[in-house]
Amino acid sequence: MSSPADRVESAPVEDSVVIEDISEGDILLDAQGVKVHFPIKKGVIIDRTVGHVYAVDGIDLQIRRGETYGLVGESGCGKSTLGRALLQLEEMTEGSVFFGGVDLASLKGETLRKQRRHMQMVFQDPLGSLDPRQTVEQLLLEGMRAHGLTKGIDARARLIELLTAVGLPRTALSKYPHEFSGGQRQRVGIARALSVDPALIVADEPVSALDVSVQAQVINLLADLQEEFGLTFLVIAHDLAVVRHISDRVGVMYLGALVEEADADDLYAEPLHPYTRALMSAVPVPDPTIEDSRERILLSGDLPSPANPPAGCRFHTRCPWRQPERCDTERPELRVVQIDGVPASQRVACHYAEQIASGELQPHEVATVATDPSDQESDRDDSFFGPASVTEIG
Numbered sequence: 505m506s507s508p509a510d511r512v513e514s515a516p517v518e519d520s521v522v523i524e525d526i527s528e529g530d531i532l533l534d535a536q537g538v539k540v541h542f543p544i545k546k547g548v549i550i551d552r553t554v555g556h557v558y559a560v561d562g563i564d565l566q567i568r569r570g571e572t573y574g575l576v577g578e579s580g581c582g583k584s585t586l587g588r589a590l591l592q593l594e595e596m597t598e599g600s601v602f603f604g605g606v607d608l609a610s611l612k613g614e615t616l617r618k619q620r621r622h623m624q625m626v627f628q629d630p631l632g633s634l635d636p637r638q639t640v641e642q643l644l645l646e647g648m649r650a651h652g653l654t655k656g657i658d659a660r661a662r663l664i665e666l667l668t669a670v671g672l673p674r675t676a677l678s679k680y681p682h683e684f685s686g687g688q689r690q691r692v693g694i695a696r697a698l699s700v701d702p703a704l705i706v707a708d709e710p711v712s713a714l715d716v717s718v719q720a721q722v723i724n725l726l727a728d729l730q731e732e733f734g735l736t737f738l739v740i741a742h743d744l745a746v747v748r749h750i751s752d753r754v755g756v757m758y759l760g761a762l763v764e765e766a767d768a769d770d771l772y773a774e775p776l777h778p779y780t781r782a783l784m785s786a787v788p789v790p791d792p793t794i795e796d797s798r799e800r801i802l803l804s805g806d807l808p809s810p811a812n813p814p815a816g817c818r819f820h821t822r823c824p825w826r827q828p829e830r831c832d833t834e835r836p837e838l839r840v841v842q843i844d845g846v847p848a849s850q851r852v853a854c855h856y857a858e859q860i861a862s863g864e865l866q867p868h869e870v871a872t873v874a875t876d877p878s879d880q881e882s883d884r885d886d887s888f889f890g891p892a893s894v895t896e897i898g
């Protein structure tokens with residue numbers, strides 16, 4: 505039985521976050537030890553839990569007000585689940601998320617609903633996330649009304665302001681989602697997120713459903729909006745190039761965990777984790793002479809199932825620098841490394857990051873493989889790794 509004093513202490517926080525109190529550069533979102541494990545059920549009459557999908561398995565992540573944090577990783581590594589868990593759209597198995605210093609798990613019902621106004625999501629598939637029976641005007645007004653944001657303002661003027669911000673004409677107000685192109689629909693999705701004046705927007709694969717020709721436009725729009733409205737973004741993408749151009753910091757995920765995190769320029773200049781190095785080596789270089797001659801690290805083996813992740817370092821089954829014993833048994837922490845020229849903001853979850861960076865540890869056997877991608881047998885996700893590989897390590 506809890507005493508009355510205990511009950512007062514554990515009572516839900518009534519007041520939502522006061523966004524104005526959080527200055528640019530201060531921590532807006534602080535996730536600690538976040539885990540999301542989905543139960544795997546089996547049984548005809550009685551559902552038994554026979555295992556778990558360890559979609560997110562122990563992530564600490566801080567996002568500062570006004571920054572864009574890019575989260576990258578292969579399909580299935582848990583990016584979307586993490587994004588949803590941060591917004592409390594997915595129940596966490598463990599961990600906590602503080603938004604503006606308020607523990608979101610302590611908010612219930614109406615207080616949590618009010619809180620959601622500050623945290624919006626932009627989805628990959630705008631058509632699937634927009635009600636096809638509503639006009640743009642109705643779509644935009646819905647959220648504003650739900651949060652009492654239409655009272656005492658010229659709502660139509662606000663709607664036009666929103667459309668202008670995302671580069672759509674005012675005539676869009678009377679149209680339905682299916683009347684737009686993919687890029688325009690994503691602009692509507694972004695306007696809807698903006699309509700409640702959020703502090704944080706989680707954009708989950710915001711351009712991967714769009715034609716390559718319009719991807720850059722939408723990415724540039726996000727960058728412009730951030731500047732104009734002082735927004736904070738978590739941009740989730742499987743494409744490193746998408747994240748590179750807009751991110752202040754980048755986190756790389758592998759099998760439910762962050763393996764490296766750094767300021768974007770530092771990460772791209774000197775990736776330290778073997779997985780990040782492999783990803784970077786696969787990004788095509790526009791100069792054909794460099795592109796043809798550079799060495800590529802191709803990961804061997806399949807991406808393990810998140811229902812049965814390897815012990816020790818999750819990456820050890822595919823790592824060209826794997827060292828027996830330690831890598832197989834001891835899970836590395838995301839840590840600051842002691843390497844000259846590497847800033848303290850760069851953290852990596854690898855036992856041997858220093859030795860790999862210095863060349864003291866060399867990758868296992870290197871073999872040249874065909875340049876024609878059709879000659880290679882690989883089940884890697886090419887949309888993530890880029891086209892043909894020239895060198896395989898492993």
Ligand SMILES: Nc1ncnc2c1ncn2[C@@H]1O[C@H](COP(=O)(O)OP(=O)(O)OP(=O)(O)O)[C@@H](O)[C@H]1O
Pocket residue numbers: 542543557558559577578579580581582583584585586742810
């Ligand atoms: N509701 C759920 N129930 C069971 N498993 C789930 C559920 N949602 C996601 N998963 C599993 O969790 C793992 C992580 O999925 P998630 O969608 O978060 O990955 P992702 O990195 O965003 O991949 P993608 O880019 O393909 O969406 C996958 O193995 C997925 O099948």
